[in-house]
Amino acid sequence: MKIKIGEKKIEKEFKEGKSFWELWKELKKDASLPLCVKVNGVIRDLRDEVEGKESIEFLFDGEEALEVLRHSASHLLAQAVLQLWPGTKTGVGPPIKDGFYYDFHRKEPFTSQDLEKIEKRMLKLSEQNMEIRREIWPKGKAIDYFRKKGQNFKIELIEEKAEGDVSVYAQGEFVDFCRGPHVPSTGYVKYFKILSVSAAYWKGDENRESMQRIYGTAFFTKEALDKYLHFLEEAKKRDHRKLGKALNLFLVSEEIGPGLILWLPKGGIVRKIIEDYWRNEHIRKGYDIIFTPHIADLNLWQTSGHLDFYKENMFPPMEKDNVSYQLKPMNCPFHIVMFKSKLHSYRDLPIRWAELGTVYRYERSGVLHGLLRVRGFTQDDAHIFCTPEQMEDEILSTLNFAREILSTFGFTEYDIFLSTRPEKFVGAIKEWDRAEDALKKALDRSGMEYEIDPGAGVFYGPKIDIKIRDVLGRTWQCSTIQVDFNLPQRFGIYYVEEDGKHQTPIMIHRALLGSIERFFGVLIEHYGGAFPLWLSPVQVEIIPITERNHDYALKLENSLRQAYVRVETDLRNEKLGYKIREAHLNKIPYVMVLGDKEEKEGEISLRIRGKGDMGRMRFSKFLNMLKEKIKNKGQEL
RNA sequence: GCCGACGUAGCUCAACAGGAAGAGCAGCUGAUUCGUAAUCAGCAGGUCAGGGGUUCAAAUCCCCUCGUCGGCUCCA
Structure with missing residues (x-):
């Protein structure tokens, strides 16, 4: 052994x-x-x-043991709740990515005071260090037991899952139907925290009972727990909704409507910088830039099929002069119609059309979330029409393009998923295989690591999703590359082959940033509001020390502005410390302090965000350095 | 959409248990002209999310609507 x-x-x-x-x-x-x-x-x-x-x-230790620990912590939670509120019905209580939860059913909601009580009781149970034993019961005995306890959800689970005998775990008076494994005794669960409570449907089914889900987390050591709690606080500080308000980046107003974003000047300029960069890079990569309207004849959406499979996400149509118009939830049908407007030879392909297209989707009110989940947003959309032979190369260059763009914004770690044919699909299996093969080969050639997500493709084709990791290690879905067999057929688009025959092109949908709104939200959190120089709404703050220096300040402001530097001058009648503090709070990368000494010598005093006072230097030298740094789009100041 | 919590000045937040709406910051005015994270004083600012109800009296209690937050479901 x-x-x-x-x-x-x-x-x-x-x-x-x-x-x-x-x-x-x-x-x-x-x-x-x-x-x-x-x-x-x-x-x-x-x-x-x-x-x-x-x-x-x-x-x-390690991930597997942590899962066991957290699973046992969830049992401890259930035991505590049952002791405090006998008769509460229990659902399921698994470990999850950052902790665990347990679902309960009872009339009264759990309050935050209740959560504190629960945590205290759990601590007590942990101190009692009760043995956790696994027992194998005949199914009948288990059902009888849980029936006596009034635990109808448990009975439902047993009837569904247990075949012969039933595995239960017991600690003290608490018995739970569970496959395990668990730690040997409750004393192992020492470092935990109850975090929140919210609703969850029983078995995730909207038509079933609404359970109260209590979330918590547990770790091996106090240090690890504290580190995680600190991470939560850090994430809270970086919340883009909070920073968006503090830095005047964007606004969501009740008067405008939920999920609709107002880009304030400070956010607007960042968006402009992102979009300029995006367009320029697309042109450099052989894309054409196009524009399409926000509404279109409802018939277009009939042809595209959106009315069949996307209706619940679309705002209702509006009618005028006996024509119904639909606010667009997607850009693709427009691009298809544009493709169709001209006869295409195989020599024209690939055609790459890119559009920052604003779409509107009806999202259920409960899912809206700052910039990350909205009802009106701008996709950085593009469609590539190509031959089957070109598909692999096009996907590869799109992957590389995505990597290039994302790394410019400081995202260098990705989780990549290849989603393959789902159960319900359109098109021929042969086509699917070919497309999946092309995606796979492109991924292999890119050298990027990826996972295959079987059956997770969209009904119209397989896809690659790129999730980026931010500084806190959180992942965000942004880029997506999708092959589409459906739309080209529905619209009957074709190109003329060498031999004069008509051939349906392959259509690839792709977005690199996902949506400008969401990406901006992610960016705000990633940078904690402290944008790198090239993206910063204000790049240089000029602070004259006294009124005597105002003219000098304005002169330099103009020089900077003529060099396309985004600059603001603080002429207010305030002390130097006050103005510096404010510039700091606004996370402005460079501060130029101008007093009599600087003015006399044609110099500036420079402060760099995060570094403090850098001393004096000639203005011309500073300007050259600044221009160089902005051009390089670096992450460091 | 569902469950729960929340909604007070531009922002952040007070107002014990129903008894005359308050502070800090920001804004405006004035004084101060200052060397690296908050100068002082004064002024102004509110239909307490909106609507209905209970009460002698409602920011406070009840009902409805809207919105926000945490999740569920869904998703760029």
């Missing part, structure tokens, strides 16, 4: 019938305690019996 303890490997004969727990006690040399064991690759309870010739690994 092979046993692994941390990095150490031991070969040892061991008798059957003992538990891993006992085995550990015989082997252990120090006070460290494993949470669970991995037996032939499967995570098991320490209380399970050793069967003989397994390869055993004792787990002390």
